[in-house]
Amino acid sequence: MSKDYPEDYDEKTTSLAGQRSLALSNKLSGVLSVSYADPEIRDALRLLDLKNIQNTPDSRRSIRSDLQKDVIECNSSIVQEFGQVAEVDAARQENAPILDELSPLLKDKEDLEKRKQLLVAFNKRFVLPEKDLTVLTSTSEAMNAEFFAVLDRTKRIHADCQVLLGSENQRLGLELMDQSSRQLNNGYQKLHRWIQKEFKALDLENPQISAFIRRSLRTLAERPALFESCLDSFSEARKHVLTDGFYNALTGSSAHGDPTLKPIEFHAHDALRFTGDILAWAHSATVSERESLESLFISEGDEIAKGIRAGRQSEPWSALDGESFDGRKALYSLVNRNMTGVARALRQRIEQAVQGQDDPLTIYKIANLISFYRVTLTTLLDPDSFVVEALSSLEDVALRQFAASQSDQTATIQAELTHTSPELSVPDALEETLTQVKALMKSYESSLVPVESREDTFKPILSQTLTPVLDSCDRLAKDLEAPAADIFLLNCYNPARSTLQSFDFAQWLIDRIDLVVASSTTNLVDYQQAFFLHVSGLHPLLTALTPLTLSDDQDLLQVAHLAPFQPAALLEASQTLDDFLPSALIDALENLKQLNNTRLAGDVTSEAAGRFCTDFEFVETKLTAVDDVLAARRELGESGTDDADHVDQKDSGCQDKVSDQQGDKIGWVPLRSYYPRTSGEIRVLLS
Secondary structure, X not given: OOOOOOOOHHHHHHHHHHHHHHHHHXXXXXXXXXOOOOHHHHHHHHHHHHHOOOOOHHHHHHXXXXXXXXXXXXXXXXXXXXXXXXXXXXXXXXXXXXXXXXXXXXXXXXXXXXXXXXXXHHHHHHOOOHHHHHHHHOOOOOOXXXXXXXXXXXXXXXXXXXXXXXXXOOHHHHHHHHHHHHHHHHHHHHHHHHHHHHHHHOOOOOOOOOHHHHHHHHHHOOOHHHHHHHHHHHHHHHHHHHHHHHHHHHHOOOOOOXXXXXXXXXXXXXXXXXXHHHHHHHHHHHHHHHHHHHHHHXXXXXXXXHHHHHHHHHOOOOOOOOOOOOHHHHHHHHHHHHOHHHHHHXXXXXXXXXXXXXXXXXXXXXXXXXXXXXXXXXXXXXXXXXXXXXXXXXXXXXXXXXXXXXXXXXXXXXXXXXXXXXXXXXXXXXXXXXXXXXXXXXXXXXXXXXXXXXXXXXXXXXXXHHHHHHHHHHHHHOOOOOOHHHHHXXXXXXXXXXXXXXXXXXXXXXXXHHXXXXXXXXXXXXHHHHHHHHHHOHHHHHHHHOOOOOXXXXXXXXXXXXXXXXXXXXXXXXXXXXXXXXXXHHHHHHHOOOOOOHHXXXXXXXXXXXXXXXXXXXXXXXXXXXXXXXXXXXXXXXXXXXXXXXXXHHXXXXXXXXXXXXXXXXXXXXXXXXXOOOHHHHHHHOO
16 A cells, blocks of 8 residues: 655655755765864863763763863862962961061071071081090990991091181181090090000910901001000010010920920930020911911001001101001011010020030031021011021021131141051041031031022131141151052042032032042052053163154164163063063052052053053064164165174174074074064053
């Protein structure tokens, strides 16, 4: 069933839809044309964002009414606030006279508050509270870290007072500086008394200075006079304790000593051990004393030096003024002062022990022992310390005592050396001296004398001990015949060289001995060579040939005219040589049977035999040359009055006559036929 509409219904409907579409289009165009850079749009959007409005139909419909409500409420609050302002303004107008009267009072109050704050700050900066002042100066208050904190604050106050001296009114600065100076002095006096008390309470047998005492000493160093006073007190106490300890070690009288340890004086009869025990105790005490005090002056040396430098400003008259503090030097000085009493007692006891000795060897060992400890202690103490000086003096005393005792002993030995034994053996006095010298050199070798000065240092000792005895042996040798004199010298000097050769610091005396040994050895070789020449019969032949030049045939022909070269003489010399050769070496060694060194005797004889062979070869060569010259002349027919016939007939006197192959002619005999031995045979027989 269809519904009937008016005829213009469609046109109206179409017109209404067009209008709605146009309005929506206009709105969209307006919205799209809006610029978001516009501050008003941005504020509106930000406000909406703060409202946290949800995009719902209800919120879209009520947004306008909600915004208008907010505007009304905001305007209402503004009106109320303007009302309060009006009330305040009215109250101010009513109270204006009262406020005018209070303004000066308020200003005065503000000034008083500022002055109060300034006074509090001033007192905090420049005035010590009563409690801190008690901690600083009262002896009833314990010494602790709080004391040093208060002392440091007082020093800062004293330094800050100099700022006040730059103001127009200097009276306040002077008064505060004087007050802080008195407080500082009282504080340092308290610290000084406390340190002295602590030093007295220390276990002085093993003084270990605590960290708190070290800090106290570093602080006290700012007052050099008080610091030196503390060190003097400590040194005096240590000196007495160490001296008492030394005497307790000597006598064993300590109540707390080890009963198993014998007192040093128990070995007083043995001067060497007695001296060694005393020096060992002194060395041990010095090392302990140094180690105990080293932490104070070495590890804390810089801090003490800083304190002393600061103290010079407050005590310009101080004895340390102008000197830089050296921790190691201060350590040496304090240990030196502590050991003063020990040094005096040590010197007295050791000097008595040395003077009671008359054995040079024991005295020298004591001197060497003292030298060893002197060098050792020099590394621990200053070279000018009391202990080192005492040891140097004792060393000189011991060496003088040694020189005197050795001089007496040497004089006694020289008095005993009046003659040699028939065997030419080493004198007993020399053997005793060599034994003593060896012991002296072993003792000296273990000393700490530098290598480069060892020879010069020990030279006087050898000059006092061995050299005089060797000189006496030289005098005895001068009274002996050859070869006894040289044998005796070699018997004396060879053992001396053997004793000295192990010690390089005796080289100067070894060189002297070598000269004597070489000279005596040469003399024995010459003696043995002469023995060979005389006993073998070669000496007349060699003596006759030596003056001749033998440079040409005429010189060689003169040999045939010499008496030793006549046939009879040559035959006799040849027979003597043959008799000598079988026992030549045995007979020669018999000459040196008193020489203690058999090897040296063999070497001397061998060298003499070699020289003898050389001499024989010389004679042999000349005889052969003479025979060659004569034979050559006979072949040339030089006879009659010639030298050849002269040798054959007239001058020989005892010529031998032999027949030639025909037996009717007198023949010539060469000189070598009468003296046939060759140098080769001689060398073999004497080898």
